[in-house]
Amino acid sequence: MSKKVTGKAFDAKIFKRLMSFAKNYKSQFIIGTLSAIFLSMVSVSKPIILERIIDVYYENRDEKGLLNFSLLMLVVLLFEVLLQFIFIYKVNWLGQNIIKDIRVQLQKHMLHFKMTYFDNSSVGKLVTRLVSDTETIAQFFGQGLFMIISDLLKMMVVMVVMLWMNWRLALIAFIILPILVYATKIFQIAIKSAFQEVRTQVANLNGFVQERVTGMNIVQLFNREKTEYKNFIDINEKHKNAHVRTVWYYSIFFPIAEILSSIAIGLIAWYGGLEIVSTGTTTASQIIAFIMMSQMLFRPLRQIADKFNTLQMGMVAGDRVFEVIDTESQIAKTGTLIAENFKGDISFKNVHFSYIENEEVLKGISFNVKAGETVAIVGATGAGKSTIINLVNRFYEIDKGDICIDTHNIELYTLPSLRKQIAVVLQDVFLFSDSIFNNIVLSNDEITLEQVKTAAKEIGIHDFIMSLPNNYNYNVKERGAMLSSGQRQLIAFLRAYVSNPSVLILDEATSSIDSYSEKLIQEATDKITKHQTSIIIAHRLTTVKNADKIIVMDKGLIVEQGSHTELLGKEGYYKNLYDMQFANESAS
Template sequence: MNPHEDEILGKAYDSRLARRLLTYLKPYRRIAGAAVLLTLAASAVQLVGPYLTKIAIDSYILRRDLSGLNILALLFIAFLLLQFVLAYVQNYMMNWMGQKIMYDLRMEIYCHLQRLEIAFFDRNPVGRLMTRITSDVDVLNDLFASGVITIFGDIFTLAGIVVVIFAMNSKLALVTFSVIPFLFLATVLFKIKVRQSYRRVRTAIARINAFLQENITGMSVTQLFVQEKRKFTQFDGRNEEHRAANQQSIFYYAVFYPLAELIGAVAIALIIWYGGSEVLSGSITIGTLVAFIQYSDRFYKPISDLSEKFNTLQGAMASSERIFKLLDTPVRLLNPASARLPKAVRGAIEFRDVSFQYKENEPVLKHVSFSLSAGEKIAIVGATGSGKSTIINLLNRFYDVTEGSIFIDGIDVRDMPLDLLRRSIGIVLQDVFLFSGTIAENIHLHNPEIGESQIECAARIVNADRIIEKCSDHFQHRLNERGSSLSAGERQLLSFARCLAYNPAILVLDEATSNIDTETEILIRDGLNKLMRDRTAIIIAHRLSTIQNCDRIIVLHRGEIREIGSHQDLLKRRGIYYKLYQLQYKEQLGATGTNGS
């Protein structure tokens, strides 16, 4: 994982990304069009103010026309109200659209994630995926809600000022505009410089973050080896780098703002010098002069806004690139093109010469073959890393086999529709994952086909009803994140209920190894027996009692099946199982004996 990945700033504009971003605007093109029109209208109305001031001075104030002034004031108020309405509606529409697009994008990302194969989640930490769905999407919101469309408004405002002042007096307009190239140049130069120093600042802060992350994690090592001073010096270096980068950017800002004002002042000076003599020679009015001064004040804002949008655009490009990269991750585990449907899954399973590797040249399973008839129960035993959990992961296609095939009722699992396959297999994992939500929600997992009575029935059968009764609100009791308020054994019972409620033909269970109190242990053993009834079961077993309840036992060692047969068979063989039995299960028997459970 690269902690700097999120800090890299991409290109400011990438036509490929931009075109793709625009497709998100498509469903709302009418609203977008309307918003553009409203933006233009609002900018136009904004330009009226100084012109009305000119009229007020020339036609009424200088001519001492009080009633005319009254009418003008009313007209002005009308324009203000119009501007208010236009601006509000435009603002609201654009933000609405921005939010809609964010909603669409979030759904698209989330749905895509739900289709990606499990291996993808092994490679990508959840935190990073969350960043895509939250922060990165929010950055795009800025683009749609305030970026794209207001650019039109800014350009229009600039153009509007040009048109209006040329219409008033073209010579004076030319004189006034002589400063615009300088303003433009200054702005562009400033933005380039600021971007560079912004990059420097971002890099510096990323380095501070990386350093903090590493040093907070390894603080005890630093303390034990008495290296606080040296580490502090290193930190100080990065901190200083950050300060220097910021001081540089302060310098650019400190130069630019006064410079822009100075250029504006030159424009006003020009208007007074040239316009003033025009007033004296009578070719323009005082009102025109005042209006010119007011308009020249308004150049700066759109120019500066335009370059501000540039930053928004840049951020949006970087975020959209990351989002699109995620959306472009191909869905590898596909539903078969022509699915074969068994009439009803009975539960016969066959592993035929199955090999699997997570990583190149690191085989986890090697040529594993075994079969179960419907209703048969098999226990898999073996040390950690022998490949037991991989068998589960392959059966319900969390991963696809590297070699060989797996059949259910004679049909290759890759030829079965995914949902049918997974509906037929109930999985109980060792580390029970509970979601924050009610107990009922954790049993039905939002499947509308599972009704209240089924939930209650399932819970009762596997003995989960006792823990549920202990909770306030019973089935409506809300669990914390990961169900941390329940004990390991209680969580196990809930997962049994969840599995039973779905009533699968095949049960796959990774037995919990954690210590569970005796009382719950009895409930679990009983629940498990009921759960296994009338089902094909593959159980990764750790308890002797569970193993002895199975028809056959597979001994898996380093990815290969070493022994297979019933408990008695394997004991007689005096092989690995016999040794394992001596090693682990003897003690369990002893413990149960002395504890009297």
């Protein structure tokens, strides 16, 4: 999908694609369309009835006929109200159901994106696509498309009736139409560009606010309040200017449209008056009816311009939503093997990987992890340690090489079953705004509260959870804000523990916690890794001394492998790292 303004007031491809979502609601679509048709007919009947009342019953002083036609006018008005209710309710119901379907499709698509996509995308902009833009699409149906259909039908019926009643007066009224239609077209083209800029600035504003709110501690720690305030003023100014641009176009178009419709009414009154005086072919009742119908003709045209803009906004929003839906960034799901209870043999064979093209993070690494082994991976920041975790879980696709578990390439396994057998405890723990229990089981109905309590007792954190208000039902709030980093780490470890994985991966799991929590984690690690394949990534070398094998990485390469004792027995990267770390700890 193009992000640029096409210059067209109407994009047929996007329109057709949006309309395809209405196929599931054909009956509601038909009801909405039929109510628009009947509404146009009923609306035009009012000036005809009024002309009849004035011509026949006023002049002849026919009280009974006047009463009957007045009652008929009342019935028509009530019927019009009923049709308007059906029309407005059905089209808005249709719009809300369609955006529900679009949101579901968009969310389902986004859930399977590679991590690369999220690495390169603003969270605020994605939220805008999923929430704000889809809501605008609802207006495409509820306030745009069907309203335009209704107005166009009304105008067509009005024009036919005007020609039937008095073709000369009708032509006088129609003189203004080409000018107004031309002005409307110019307005539509200009406003589309403005609306695209509005949507862009809304996304930018959402992205800016989301990032600053999430990183507020960094903003305050580094005294960036004034700087970020100025940045916000700038982006908010662009947001305002985008909206002001739309207001500018509206403020020009609507006065012009109002003047043109007033000129048309003046021409009807002038020409009709001349005919009354000179030929008598026109009556006063016709002039009154034509003034009413001219309003019914020109007002919808003015409203169509406004509603067409709503239609365009919906298509602009649809363009942005479809851009995400059309993005091909999913991990290939060609695997058919169901991963069940891995033995735990893991092998990397000449694996190359890069987050950015031509900037390799892993440069052809190879290593083996035997079933039941605990393997530690150490190295400086940026060596590529955490990347290995991402690749084992297939968050990213490798550039070259093979990664196998139990002799099978991981690409042969179905993605859900693969990830179900691998539990990961990350350094940066993410908790949802929910209870501790729900954050542990993550909606897995197979895990009971009793199982969670038993597991918590085994790793020694049951007492900590019971000390909280509502214990396992305690709401940790967004991102686990009500817990310390050490407590969040313990919850994350319990989450991994109760899932009973075949492979356990700890990524700097003890790097940001206190010594007491670290002791609990270490004890739990010893329990859970006793009979399981485990990969431990750590900066603190004291946590990996008991590992069966230690892999030392530097700049995307494996520079050493061996046990703790073996690696300390020779001069190399690990011994230097160990001596440096303990020298620093002794100095402190």
